[in-house]
Amino acid sequence: MDLFNKPIDWKEELLPILEKYRDKIHPLEYRNIYQLLIMTILSAQDSDDNINKIALAFFNKFPDLLSLAQSDTKEINIFILDIKYHKNKALWIFNIAKKIKNESHITLILKELTSLKVVGRKSANVIISEAKVTLGGIMVDLHVLSVAPRIGIIKPTKDGSKAEKDLMAVLPREIWNDIGMCISFLGREICRPHPKCYEYPIKYCCQYAMKQ
Template sequence: MDLFGETKNWENDLKPILKKYKGKKHPLDYKNTYQLLVMVVLSAQDSDANINNIAPALFAKFPTLKSLSKTDKETFVPYISKVRNHTTKAGWLLEIAKSIQNEEDIPLNMNGLTALKGLGRKSANVILRETHQPAEGIITDLHVIRVAPRIGIVQESKDGNKVEKQLMEALPKKIWSEIGMAISFLGREICRPTPKCEECLLNDKCDYFLQLQKK
């Protein structure tokens, strides 16, 4: 496989979206690391908007990790019943809460986070970015999986871990923390399933758009 990024200076080419989205908070409307952890787990295969809708009542009832650790599944599930796969996620979150107990003990590194039930690399990368920890990977959500191959940075794949690995090979580590979320925001706002190419800051660098221009 040819490595993408060898003939392009992606750090330079991606500057427009890095500048536009640098430091922009994740769409999950969390207030602290405990809420972020819970909401990231709940958001898997669900929308950020749906998780934001159920969060106020959830955190009013369970304001701390300690309070969550003291409840049972029967009490907890009604607060997340509108979340996809809520029964499974309830089990994961109660296990996490019982094992960690306190917010200050939430691990803020890749190995510690991915050791927790329901947390893969994508979720861990979101938590590390939002808590301003050193990047150990690149956020690769469904928007990044769609957009990064269109731009031409990576080969198309539905496997987020494979896409992340290619991104890490193509991009310098100093932009890892921000670039995943920047591509994600681009995908949410402009590079939709039906993209608005004329509005895109990267259309002069994007393989997809340049191919359209040749037709």
């Protein structure tokens, strides 16, 4: 079956994934949008688990953006030493705190969020989706880049922006808010480098699973 040439009702086909993962808690253990903003920046090229380990001490010291803005990069760095590229990230979050100053000023508009340095579309889409605001795009992380082509939704690419555009072209807008993280969870739990196809919730339409 050539899934790229045959029209597919992806909302219907992906329903098992949406039902399985739509209500799953985000792996970053945040308590508010301020924490999520900071944690998504810190998690770049690092693991969610590692960010969660430093979160309690970090946010006890810096409970809001104002406390971050009134600090300095040396003090911030002390609390994130175990994170990759901690010196750069200390500067990034300090500069954002100085610019925004108050969490009530954190925008939930995609274009405005991505205008902040170091906040890419992936992070912005996560923040907006978790805030339950309608997305203007689809969250694409490394798991989505791997899994979406395996399923057959898009063709393989290493370019996150291209993958997002391709997904937006074929997936109905009403599932944009959920589908990125749902596919990401699928990649974390089942569709791994050596996928557990016997657990696959949509193996009847997955190109990879059909070949096994």
